[in-house]
Amino acid sequence: MKTILNDKQLGITIDRLCHQLLENHLRFEDTVLIGLQPRGIYLSDRIHRKLSQLLPGIQIPYGKLDITFYRDDFKSGNELHVPNEMDINFSIEGKKVVLIDDVLYTGRTIRSALDAMLDFGRPSSVELLVLIDRRFSRQLPIQSDYTGRTIDAIITQRVKVLWKEKDGKDEVVLVD
Ligand SMILES: O=P(O)(O)OC[C@H]1O[C@H](OP(=O)(O)OP(=O)(O)O)[C@H](O)[C@@H]1O
Numbered sequence: 001m002k003t004i005l006n007d008k009q010l011g012i013t014i015d016r017l018c019h020q021l022l023e024n025h026l027r028f029e030d031t032v033l034i035g036l037q038p039r040g041i042y043l044s045d046r047i048h049r050k051l052s053q054l055l056p057g058i059q060i061p062y063g064k065l066d067i068t069f070y071r072d073d074f075k076s077g078n079e080l081h082v083p084n085e086m087d088i089n090f091s092i093e094g095k096k097v098v099l100i101d102d103v104l105y106t107g108r109t110i111r112s113a114l115d116a117m118l119d120f121g122r123p124s125s126v127e128l129l130v131l132i133d134r135r136f137s138r139q140l141p142i143q144s145d146y147t148g149r150t151i152d153a154i155i156t157q158r159v160k161v162l163w164k165e166k167d168g169k170d171e172v173v174l175v176d
């Protein structure tokens with residue numbers, strides 16, 4: 001097992017991603033943040049919290065999207081898919097959406113998210129922010145606009161993003 005980001009590096013990386021978002025979205029007037037269930041929301045919670053500190057008095061619309069019923073393998077196999085909470089109480093019609101997830105690998109989760117998101121309106125643009133981009137693993141033409149760390153990993157390896165509130169510590173590891 002190899003550490004990709006320790007807790008300090010993870011904090012610095014999230015701060016940097018927030019500043020990159022600020023550079024492009026300034027006061028977030030037409031921008032909404034959407035975290036992907038289940039594991040992207042730990043990152044999106046932190047990003048939303050940090051941006052709210054950096055922009056006091058500004059309410060940035062923030063929701064959580066569940067893609068369970070939009071997965072391209074939803075109807076195949078015998079696996080039982082258990083949905084997570086869908087929590088988007090605003091329209092994304094005409095908004096600039098920033099989708100947030102922890103890991104980008106094949107790109108299938110993001111494809112499903114793009115599909116699921118359209119139930120909430122037609123955005124003017126969609127960007128993707130991920131903590132870890134597993135390069136050379138894509139099965140679809142999808143890439144991130146904001147990236148914490150790009151890594152090369154072989155197919156048998158798995159990136160695990162651990163969060164203090166869920167897993168007891170903040171760390172990103174590569175598991176063989
Ligand atoms: O780009 P992809 O290949 O879709 O992988 C990325 C997704 O994988 C992880 O979720 P999870 O382990 O729940 O997803 P999986 O079961 O699809 O691997 C992670 O939280 C991302 O959402």
Ligand SMILES: O=c1cc[nH]c(=O)[nH]1
Pocket residue numbers: 103105134157158159160161
């Ligand atoms: O390495 C990987 C690939 C997909 N999803 C993860 O969380 N990790």
